[in-house]
Amino acid sequence: LKPGSGGPPVFMLPGAAGSILQIAPLASAMTIPAPVYAIKPRGMERGETPCEDLAEMARHAIGVMRRVRPAGPYFLIGYSAGGLVALEVARQLAAAGAAVPLVVLLDTYPSRETWPLSCHLEILARQSLRALGAIGRMDWRQASDDVVRRLRSLLHYLAASGLRLVTPPPVAAEGSDAASRRVHLATCTAGEAYRPSRYTGKVVFIQPAFVPNLEPRMPRRVWGRFLSDLVIRRVPGSHLGMLDEGAVAAAAEISRCLDEARG
Helix, strand or coil: CECCCCCCCEEEECCCCCCHHHHHHHHHCCCCCCCEEECCCCCCCCCCCCCCCHHHHHHHHHHHHHHHCCCCCCEEEEECHHHHHHHHHHHHHHHCCCCCCEEEEECCCCCHHHCCHHHHHHHHHHHHHHHHHHHCCCCHHHHHHHHHHHHHHHHHHHHHCCCCCCCCCCCCCCCCCHHHHHHHHHHHHHHHHCCCCCEEEEEEEEEECCCCCCCCCCHHHHHCCCEEEEEEEEECCCCCHHHCCCHHHHHHHHHHHHHHHHC
């Protein structure tokens, strides 16, 4: 994604749909001297079958990385669901004795089933206050329809969090073509099944300023039990905005993190 003049390369893992082009603006805006590579998920090429779980996705990525750089150190960046793959790559590399000075998670979360109860309660309390304020400004017919919609949304949230009161809606495959839609579906399914192991290496979580209503305000509540060396950095924009209009600001923060990790 970006040529470099020296130093260990940086490896980026894209989001669930596997789009390399989506993360290219972020990579090109980085100010580090090292080259930046993207790992294309298996399944993006004709005739390929997507990996079935995160461990297999990580093994595929490690194989690609070792062809570029047989030995470490390895610097990893994962966007969204790609952050889970990056974390599993780091875990497998560290277990094999390779040096992984830094993993950068770009607004990445594991399955809601792994989130602590306090995190769910905070989100639900915030949503309840928002709902009461909105319903108070409606007439009775609008309020009735809105309550039904919000209750349906609540049941889907609880189902995604492990409380199977209803069947959660199927994942809507995204992507510009059939291959990316297959990869998206496989990555989302694998991500929901993935349960992170304790990781002691350095991890930086990049959080955008805009946080959707059903996501944690404090990433440490989710990741603190899995990551013992976690730093939170915040950048302007949104989850998708980090890759386009906010790419320069996000790239600057990532570059600072990489410079710090290189010493």
